[in-house]
Amino acid sequence: MQTGGISAWIADDEPLPERVGPYRITGLLGRGGMGLVARGERDDGVFEQAVAIKLMRGSLTSVGALERFLIERRILGRLVDPGIARILDGGSLNGTPWLAMDLIEGRSITEYANAAALNLDARLALFQQACAAVVFAHRNLVIHADIKPSNIMVDADGKVKLLDFGIARLIDSSDNSEDPGSGALTRQYAAPERISGVPASVASDVYGLGMVLRELVGPVVEDDLGAIIAHATAANPLERYPDVPSLLADLDARAGHRPISARPTPWHQRTVKFFKRQRIAAAVGALLIAAAAISTVQYVRAERARDAAESRFYEVRDLARFMLFPHYDRLADAPGTTAARAELAETAGRYLDRLAQMRDAPEDLRLDTARGFRRLATVMGAAGESNLGRTEEAKALLDRADATLATISGEGAAIAEERGWVNVVRWNTLADDTESQRVSNAAEQHFGAALATDPTRMGARLGLLQVEKNRGYMTLWNADRPADAAKMLEATLGRLRARAWTGEWTRPARALEYVLLAQIGDSYYYAEDVPASLTWFRRAEALVDAELARNPTQVWWDRYGDAQYNLSGSLMEIPAERGAALAAARRGREAMDAHFVKTGQSFR
Known part of the structure; x- marks a missing residue:
């Protein structure tokens, strides 16, 4: 049994205590000004968990001090964010305050x-x-x-x-007379x-x-x-x-090569920044002009020489890919760009038509053409994406993607993955329950085939999570089983967060995370568990706040309005929270007002 005093543990002249609350102490992680940090393992038979235990300087010798400490602990325990180590538990050991926190392995x-x-x-x-x-x-x-x-x-x-978020506040709330x-x-x-x-x-x-x-x-x-x-x-x-x-x-x-607020920027430096900012836009304009020239002059001549034509088709492929992926996303992230996005999609569609007409095209070019049709369908009218609201055109483009893929011999991992994504986008254009089930099953089979051939394919892995999300959605809305939907969607969220999504998959993975949080909140709400729904809606709100702090794009401002609407709905079910509900609804309305003002639209 440990006999040394609390101050001795912290001062490094006595062994650590054997237990703190329900945790068995397994080692020392470090000492500092706040006290000491030990590794602990929960072994009370409820569940297994490795944590960091903080034994802090100061004391909780009075009932009032302990009560204040516990109140502050609960406040900090509500800080649920991917970038913050959570406080899991806490209390007092012989008057010394302690906390159990997420154990973070890293540097x-x-x-x-x-x-x-x-x-x-x-x-x-x-x-x-x-x-x-x-x-x-x-x-x-x-x-x-x-x-x-x-x-x-x-x-x-x-x-x-x-x-250690807010631990100073916890220490200040204790009876520390020094x-x-x-x-x-x-x-x-x-x-x-x-x-x-x-x-x-x-x-x-x-x-x-x-x-x-x-x-x-x-x-x-x-x-x-x-x-x-x-x-x-x-x-x-x-x-x-x-x-x-x-x-x-x-x-x-x-x-972004813009003037900063921290210091005045001389006129000549402002000029340099201006031209750096415009370099990308100028390059896009040059590409569009060059593409027009290619499509009207060079490709007519290229028909006389197959090798030259093939080379030019690759150039057009690159232009179409640029317009449909990074450039479209940048436009979607800015307000007031609906007309520009529509024009960009029309131009890219003409390039894809030209690519699809090429006889005996190499298979990699045909695969990219299919991807282009699928992406164009997404921006034309796939629900859940920043789209132009043209659903029937989107369906026709998906048919063209399928037809292009059918011309490719074999079924490699890349082709199987693309077939899966075509079905995921098709699901977003459907309202029919039976057809939605069929499309989801097809997507799952194709993604599974891709991973069986190449287990490292990140796109196929994310595609399977999209299929799981869609099934959770159908369980909630089509089958009217909200409790089952909540369990399914929480499992999918866990699998999503268990992986690091990099490169081109970072953006869609983050968007999927928000959708899952919101749909889990919906599921609990319709299962009549309003407090649980509120928890998940707040997590969705926190994710939106984090994204807006990192990169305040129009897409995430739109999601901010959605998140506030969800919060207000759950809060309104709690009589004591009616004021908070109205405040959330007002924040959402203000966000939408700002969006429509920027885009020159009106929803009144």
């Missing part, structure tokens, strides 16, 4: 970046992940109060997790006002992030980034960024 953000020899852009991407998590907490009225590299961990998948909260400060990263005793605030968290950014990027010679760091770490809180979104906005402005 600090600086150690990870240095070990991987990351370039500047990759380091800034990690930093922006950390900022997004801080934004989420601030919107939930929780201050971190001890931001430093060792509290920003990066796991093996490159995902950032912030530790210096409340002082143990939570790391002076190297603490804002000057914190060292002098001022309570933690949004401004002090901005300062901590600025200090982390300075250490993460190293010696800075670039004027804009140096100005951003200096503005975030200004000694006077009133001279810093007012909040973390403002810091993120300047980082985005720097990346």
Whole structure:
């Protein structure tokens, strides 16, 4: 049995306690100003779980102190965000406060970046992940109060997790007569006002992030980034960024070659930034002009020479692919682009028609043509995507994709995967239950065939999760079994989050995550479990907030309105939350108003 005192455990001159609450202590992870961190394993027979146990300096010797501690613990326990390590449990051991938290295996953000020899852009991407998590907490009225590299961990998948959120607040709430909260400060990263005793605030968290950014990027010679760091770490809180979104906005402005708010930009530098911004747009314009010239002149001549024609067809394929994928997505992310997207889709469709008419085309060109028809069907009228509302045209384009795939001999992994995606998009154009089931089954078979040939195909793996989501949707709405739908959709969400989605699959995976969260909320709502539905709708809202903090695109603003609508519906079922319901509905309405104003439309 452990006989040493609490202070002895923390001071490193006694063995660790054998147990804390329902957790068996299995080792020491570290010691610091807050106390010590041990590895714990839950072994109470309820379920197995490895956690990080924090035994904190300070005491909870009075009933009032313990009550305040437990209230604060519950507040922090509601911080459910992919970028924040959760607080799972907590209490008092002989008067010493303790917390059980997610056990994060990884390295600090600086150690990870240095070990991987990351370039500047990759380091800034990690930093922006950390900022997004801080934004989420601030919107939930929780201050971190001890931001430093060792509290920003990066796991093996490159995902950032912030530790110790709000623990300084927990310590301050205890009966610590020496210096409340002082143990939570790391002076190297603490804002000057914190060292002098001022309570933690949004401004002090901005300062901590600025200090982390300075250490993460190293010696800075670039004027804009140096100005951003200096503005975030200004000694006077009133001279810093007012909040973390403002810091993120300047980082985005720097990346987009726009003037930043942290310093005046001389006219000649504004000119340079302008031309850098326009370079991409100018290149797109040049490509469209070149494509028109190709389609009207060069391809007429190319018919006389097969080899030249084939070369030109590959050029058109590349143009069509560019227009239907990255360029269309950029337009969809901006307000007021419906007409431009329609024109882009029409032009890309003409190029695809020309490609489909090519006799004896190589199989890789035919596969890309089929992908083009499927993508064009998506942007024309597939539900759940940013589309032009032309469903019948979308169905005809999917038929053309199927017909093009039928001309390819064999059934390799890439072809099978594409057949699966054609069926996924077709499902989004259907309302018939029987046909929807058939299409889902076909998609599952094709994705399974692709993975049987090549288990590494990320697109086929994500496609299977889309099929599972669709089946959960049909279980909810067509079969009217909301409780079963909730279980199915939660299992799919778990499988989605268990993988790291990179490259071209990052965007659709994130969109699928939001849809799953919202549909799980719907399922619980219609199963008449309003509190559970509210939990899932809040998680969907948190995901939208994180995406808007990282990259405020029109697509995610639209989802913000959707998320607020869902929240308001559940809140309205709770009499005490009617005011919150109206506030959520108002936020959603304001988001939609802003969208329609920007696009020049009206829904009144």
